[in-house]
Amino acid sequence: MTDRKSLDFGELDDFEPRPKAQPTNPRVPMEMKAVDRVAGFPSREALQEGQLNIKAPIDVLDRFKAMAKAERYKYGDFLEILMNSYERR
Amino acid sequence: MPVIAFANSKGGSGKTTSALLLACQIAETRPVTIIDADPRHPITTWAELPNVPENLTVVTNVSEKTILDEIEEAAATTPFVIIDLEGTASRLMSYAISQADLVIIPMKEQQQDAVAAIDVIKEIQRDMKAVRREIPFAVLFTQSKVVAKSRTARFVADQFRKNPKITTFETEINERDAFSAMFATGGSVRTMAPGAVNNIEAAIQNVEAYTGEVVAMLRQQRETSKEVA
Numbered sequence: 001m002t003d004r005k006s007l008d009f010g011e012l013d014d015f016e017p018r019p020k021a022q023p024t025n026p027r028v029p030m031e032m033k034a035v036d037r038v039a040g041f042p043s044r045e046a047l048q049e050g051q052l053n054i055k056a057p058i059d060v061l062d063r064f065k066a067m068a069k070a071e072r073y074k075y076g077d078f079l080e081i082l083m084n085s086y087e088r089r
Numbered sequence: 090m091p092v093i094a095f096a097n098s099k100g101g102s103g104k105t106t107s108a109l110l111l112a113c114q115i116a117e118t119r120p121v122t123i124i125d126a127d128p129r130h131p132i133t134t135w136a137e138l139p140n141v142p143e144n145l146t147v148v149t150n151v152s153e154k155t156i157l158d159e160i161e162e163a164a165a166t167t168p169f170v171i172i173d174l175e176g177t178a179s180r181l182m183s184y185a186i187s188q189a190d191l192v193i194i195p196m197k198e199q200q201q202d203a204v205a206a207i208d209v210i211k212e213i214q215r216d217m218k219a220v221r222r223e224i225p226f227a228v229l230f231t232q233s234k235v236v237a238k239s240r241t242a243r244f245v246a247d248q249f250r251k252n253p254k255i256t257t258f259e260t261e262i263n264e265r266d267a268f269s270a271m272f273a274t275g276g277s278v279r280t281m282a283p284g285a286v287n288n289i290e291a292a293i294q295n296v297e298a299y300t301g302e303v304v305a306m307l308r309q310q311r312e313t314s315k316e317v318a
Contacts (some may be wrong), residue, residue, distance in 0.1 A: 031187055035219045036180075039212065039216070040212055041179050042180060043153060044177055044179040045181070048095075075311055086306065
């Protein structure tokens, strides 16, 4: 065992620490949701909505629906949350 | 990082003027961001005129969906953030209130302004439940006559001043030439040429007294929140 040449790993400086994930900020939508629940003042902004039909594997779609449902988000709102967190990664 | 929101659901109550006066006065010493969340963008229009204080950044609000991000970003950039809101009872106003360290409710000493001010106070109380913290607020009388106040004005103001549950500013923003001239000439009361408007010294004193009260409120509140923590 002793005469075996140890493996040469080099300096390993080609590995970088993974950049620390930005603390995703759920505060913003959470606080908006909290205000939405109690606010007496209505939105005055015209809602511009469209429709998006997504084709994906059933398990992906089920996962998306389950995640949105767990937090009681509408699919559109949840899609935005996912995109925001993707941008902050 | 105090965030100060100016809210009254009635238009013409003096929000933009009192927000801009405070912003320019604080900008004499510290950087300030003013978020223009009135869709008519009066502050943004003012900022296109000359003599905007160097320490003052104007951010134009995009929509109610972006207001929280705009406030957070501004609060991370400058020590003071001031939000000027539209004179409408809107969800945008509720969102801004939810982030404020102080809500200033400007109002003329008139019945309609008073009714709207009370609506805003009720909304602040609902928002406090949403964010589970105290949101301090204070009523600021605006466009008040320096001399010969009307009976109605005194009657309306007294109901606020004598209510132990409502903080009111001792200082009133008077109806002054300099305060309306600002929006036509650009800059602040300090950059106006002496003689260009009536009694500029009185206007400056008025702004200083008002700013002094705001700063004292913010300090007192910081002490109170330290005691709680």
